[in-house]
Amino acid sequence: MSVNGGAQDHDVEPRTLLVQYLRENCGLTGTKVGCDTSSCGACTVLADGESVKSCTMLAVQADGAAITTIEGLAPGAELHPVQQAFHEHHGLQCGYCTAGMVMAVVGFLDENPNPTEREVRLGIEGNLCRCTGYQNIVDAVLAAAAAKSGVSS
Amino acid sequence: MIPAGFDYVRAGSSEEAVALLAEYGDDAKLLAGGMSLLPLMKLRLAVPAVLVDVGRVEDLSYVRDGGDHVAIGALTCHRDLETSELLAAECGVLRSVAAEVGDNQVRHRGTIGGSVAHGDPASDLPAVLLALDATFVAQGPAGSRDIASDAFFEGFLETALAPDELLTEIRVPKTGAGGFAYEKFNRRAQDWAIVGALVTRVGDATNVALVNMGTTPLRARGVEAALVSGATASDAAALAADGTEPSGDLNASPEYREHLARVLVRRAIEAVSG
Numbered sequence: 001m002s003v004n005g006g007a008q009d010h011d012v013e014p015r016t017l018l019v020q021y022l023r024e025n026c027g028l029t030g031t032k033v034g035c036d037t038s039s040c041g042a043c044t045v046l047a048d049g050e051s052v053k054s055c056t057m058l059a060v061q062a063d064g065a066a067i068t069t070i071e072g073l074a075p076g077a078e079l080h081p082v083q084q085a086f087h088e089h090h091g092l093q094c095g096y097c098t099a100g101m102v103m104a105v106v107g108f109l110d111e112n113p114n115p116t117e118r119e120v121r122l123g124i125e126g127n128l129c130r131c132t133g134y135q136n137i138v139d140a141v142l143a144a145a146a147a148k149s150g151v152s153s
Numbered sequence: 154m155i156p157a158g159f160d161y162v163r164a165g166s167s168e169e170a171v172a173l174l175a176e177y178g179d180d181a182k183l184l185a186g187g188m189s190l191l192p193l194m195k196l197r198l199a200v201p202a203v204l205v206d207v208g209r210v211e212d213l214s215y216v217r218d219g220g221d222h223v224a225i226g227a228l229t230c231h232r233d234l235e236t237s238e239l240l241a242a243e244c245g246v247l248r249s250v251a252a253e254v255g256d257n258q259v260r261h262r263g264t265i266g267g268s269v270a271h272g273d274p275a276s277d278l279p280a281v282l283l284a285l286d287a288t289f290v291a292q293g294p295a296g297s298r299d300i301a302s303d304a305f306f307e308g309f310l311e312t313a314l315a316p317d318e319l320l321t322e323i324r325v326p327k328t329g330a331g332g333f334a335y336e337k338f339n340r341r342a343q344d345w346a347i348v349g350a351l352v353t354r355v356g357d358a359t360n361v362a363l364v365n366m367g368t369t370p371l372r373a374r375g376v377e378a379a380l381v382s383g384a385t386a387s388d389a390a391a392l393a394a395d396g397t398e399p400s401g402d403l404n405a406s407p408e409y410r411e412h413l414a415r416v417l418v419r420r421a422i423e424a425v426s427g
Contacts, residue, residue: 015156052258053258053262057187061206104257125343126257126258
């Protein structure tokens with residue numbers, strides 16, 4: 001499969017989960033294991049541009065797919081506009097949910113570039129954050145959407 | 154949690170999937186999106202020896218105009234139902250309920266056929282398909298057969314599909330863009346329904362289905378009959394829990410579920426009538 005634009009090729013057991021493959025075979029530990037039951041969204045990555053929970057997908061199911069993880073969003077020290085918006089709007093505290101939250105938001109804004117606040121809240125319903133109460137995350141998503149469409153926030 | 158070990162084979166077509174099922178028999182399970190099966194395997198509640206992955210059988214992913222019905226490929230993901238303009242116009246209830254399944258990530262992977270074949274009474278789509286009198290098309294070694302929705306859901310996670318059959322298509326009637334209401338009660342946004350009530354017009358009839366009120370999705374036939382004979386929404390909805398045997402769990406006792414069914418059915422009838 002392709003991960004963040006580079007080819008990855010490993011022989012794995014069929015039962016290997018995608019998140020385990022990314023972390024242990026590819027060494028990409030930005031993607032977190034949270035609940036491990038497809039509830040919390042901490043393991044969210046993009047598979048062919050769509051957000052998926054990598055704890056509930058087998059690595060063999062992603063064979064041939066283009067996977068994007070948090071490490072692949074922006075080069076070097078640069079931040080992706082969604083990362084920048086989370087930074088500016090304090091959309092995190094402990095940070096454990098953040099990689100998955102950011103990936104879910106990147107996928108969501110691709111599908112819905114100009115969401116309402118209600119749509120943002122529904123768009124991230126698959127991602128749990130136990131610190132922020134979500135308000136700053138919602139602010140960050142709305143700011144990222146505005147920045148993307150060229151409107152000043 | 155990592156699932157117990159299994160052998161993995163990938164089917165390139167529905168014919169190949171059926172042949173693989175015939176080869177491996179009861180040891181095999183079909184894998185579509187995996188949104189129901191993989192969590193069960195991680196918990197060791199399902200321990201199949203062989204997974205037959207049909208997730209890449211692309212010719213089973215479609216929403217098509219079938220003349221008097223809409224035909225949906227079994228491997229169509231919830232997201233594609235949610236964004237289908239054909240469904241929005243011709244069977245708006247299914248489009249709308251598909252948008253309530255799980256969350257975005259789940260809707261990208263989960264399929265209508267997987268949800269139906271899993272047969273979970275707490276799922277959204279089995280109940281809406283039961284209310285719509287949908288037809289399920291199953292392909293087996295001897296060919297295809299149609300299964301009516303009221304004969305499909307047989308028990309908790311049990312359906313009329315034989316172990317060597319693959320669900321290939323779901324056919325729903327053209328009910329138009331509106332004429333429905335779905336009341337889903339849950340504690341957290343992404344959760345399964347503690348109880349759900351779906352009311353939809355199908356032709357001249359008003360059909361009522363219940364989510365999570367027993368071991369299968371259910372039709373509230375008593376409510377439907379009362380509506381035919383002119384009962385008010387309140388009087389008809391009072392019958393919603395009759396004959397049901399809902400389970401009790403951390404979220405709700407059986408009595409609470411019965412109460413929810415009556416309240417949610419009343420709200421849904423009022424929404425459709427109003």
